[in-house]
Amino acid sequence: MKKPDEETIKRVLDDQGNAEESRYVITWLGSEEGQRYLAEHIDQQWNNGQIRMPNEIPSTRMWKQISQQMSHPLGFIRFKWQYAAILIPIIIVIGFISYRNLFPSSESPIAWRTLSVPYGEKTNLVFQDGTSVFLGPGASIRYPVSFTKEKREVDFSGEAYFDVASNPECPFIIHIGDVSVNVLGTSFNVMANRQDENIQVKLDEGRINLCTNSSQTTLHPGECAVYNKRTEDLSVRTGTNTCYADWKSDLIRFNDALLPDVLEIVSRKYNAHFQITDSTVCHYCYTLTLKGKTLREVLSSMENITPLQFTSQNDTILVSKK
Known part of the structure; x- marks a missing residue:
């Protein structure tokens, strides 16, 4: 000021x-x-x-x-x-x-701020209502300096874990392009990178409503909603989604995930650039959970699962068969 x-x-x-x-x-x-x-x-x-x-x-x-x-x-x-x-x-x-x-009134002019996280980093943002957002690499959130008594709204893109403070009289709304997530108090993970075709929301606790231009659905714990930005289709899966990064617990989880999807998550988390030199390796799938690992440890685990090798060349990591 x-x-x-x-x-x-x-x-x-x-x-x-x-x-x-x-x-x-x-x-x-x-x-x-x-x-x-x-x-x-x-x-x-x-x-x-x-x-x-x-x-x-x-x-x-x-x-x-x-x-x-x-x-x-x-x-x-x-x-x-x-x-x-x-x-x-x-x-x-x-x-x-x-x-x-x-607690300004809804009639007061509201100032907004934007927080963007560089690739390879993460941060934690806590709002005055007690809501915590664990932002992953490349995430961006636009939020009001102060929430009003009537509503709590933010604009978001990227990956983050939300732990929303309960307030039945004032829902927490996350706007992600054409999708809005309406929350009363719960914990969930969001993957909504601008370059990705899908938006994924995985619910851990509580209940949330997802609304699109043409449909809406209610998520329960353990469920994952997937919205295709191109086709505008919204589906719900049970269990861990294919690629999942829990920034709150410093976890990355893969459940039968294809190599390109795995590398996309690893790339953002560690600010690394991968180049696949042999397209035949793209069909390899991974099911593993890693916590607090370095990039080298993650790649070593992947090499132990499949016949891959990762070779550093300048600022790029080449991916090929052994």
């Missing part, structure tokens, strides 16, 4: 700013930079004799009660009791704005 200019800050602190200026300045004062500025500003006024001891100073008990009710941490403010009468009104407003930021 950009620092307001000095004249605007002075007008607001003197109670002469308009509503828009006051809202912006007070929100900025709630940031770490704003808290440092406020502390330095008050220290300077105190040292210059511009602040005098008020006739009535709030008691310690009263201040503790106010502190416990504030939703915004004081952070860098070096509080002095002599400043209580000046700081308390500002802090109360900052606390109110923090509360409004956590």
Whole structure:
């Protein structure tokens, strides 16, 4: 958040700013930079004799009660009791704005952010409602800075594991192109890479509804929904899907998966580029579960299952028969 200019800050602190200026300045004062500025500003006024001891100073008990009710941490403010009468009104407003930021009304304008994960990396994003998203390599999620009381919505592509906090009155909705996943509180894995033909959603706990332009279905634990973006067909399978990466547990699972599909998962996870030099190897299938393995360990496991060999050449790994 950009620092307001000095004249605007002075007008607001003197109670002469308009509503828009006051809202912006007070929100900025709630940031770490704003808290440092406020502390330095008050220290300077105190040292210059511009602040005098008020006739009535709030008691310690009263201040503790106010502190416990504030939703915004004081952070860098070096509080002095002599400043209580000046700081308390500002802090109360900052606390109110923090509360409004956590639960803004549906009529308030909403700012959005986008988080993209590079290939070969993963990250964990936690929203203010307690929902966790474990984002895999290449994943991208667009989300509001704050959810409203009425809805929680995000746009997503890539691979991720969602652990959604339960809130029956406010469903969590994930938009994936033409597919939307409606959640009340559950755990599931999503594979929705832009370059892939299929979108896959595997449910571990709870219940979710998948909606497309022409159909919808309800998933139960252990089921996997597959949506074909080209044909717009939606089907449900039982059991582990063909290729599955659990970013939460650092697992990759393959169940009778063809070599090209396996290499696609491994490529994104380890930011590796593969080139199949012999097309006859594409029919090889793999059923294995790996956790916390290095790229070399994964390739060695695959070499032990099938007569393949992986050879590094510059930035490419060549795949051929032994």
